[in-house]
Amino acid sequence: MPADPRLIVALDTPTRKEAERLAASLDEAVSFYKIGLQLFASDGMALARDLKAQGKQLFLDWKLHDIGATVEKATAAVVASGACDLLTVHAEPQVMAAAVRGRAGERSARILGVTVLTSLDDDALSALGYGLSVRDLVERRIRQALDAGVDGVVASPFEAALARKIGGPDFLVVTPGVRPAGASMDDQARASTPADALRSGASHLVCGRPITAARDPHAAAVAITTEMAQALKSKTTGA
Ligand code: C5P
Secondary structure, three states: OOOOOOEEEEOOOOOHHHHHHHHHHHHHHOOEEEEOHHHHOOOHHHHHHHHHHOOOEEEEEEEEOOOHHHHHHHHHHHHHOOOOOEEEEEOOHHHHHHHHHHHOOOOOOEEEEEOOOOOOOHHHHHHOOOOOOHHHHHHHHHHHHHHHOOOEEEOOOOOHHHHHHHHOOOOEEEEOOEOOOOOOOOOOOOOEOHHHHHHHOOOEEEEOHHHHOOOOHHHHHHHHHHHHHHHHHHHHHOO
């Protein structure tokens, strides 16, 4: 079964070597990888270039958040690496506008806004001085992402439908916290099956441990890809 380009596997390993071993074992079953800050600090950009040279797509989950000039230059540098298909920034208007400037029309590198970190709840937002619930701030930031001209947002399975509704059909809705039916939740309090996330409007699914910690990661990736294909079938047939 060929890889589904909507499945992004999170390479959350401490070293480049371990990530390479994992990617080699997944081989043709996975075509899109996410590299986060841990791996970034361990030769992550070199790994991204190598995987790109092997024909993979790369989601660089840097969650940039700084003054406009810095975000603009950092985005330009990441895009110039040629090894970035998706880049995250915090979904604040100034930050997103700077990232769009930094990309300078290079549409192959798409930018995602991180609306509200899932580690924050209503009380945490209140302590930070926000007078909005998580839900309302997520909605506001999805609208601001559209206004800023970024390509989509990262949204939990429970916000994916809202992001799809506000963003329209071409908006990217990238959803982490995906767990195959019956799998361990790990520390994901709000997880969803691949089929449900796709039905809610996700354009891409981010999946880490259900694949990377499986005894047979290749088989786990194929099983999730199969679940995704079945979700698509039941959507088109209405089954
Ligand atoms: O192993 P697991 O499938 O939980 O990994 C999900 C990946 O998505 C991790 O890299 C995690 O940092 C990331 N992520 C998340 N929840 C968010 C944003 C990102 O789990 N709200």
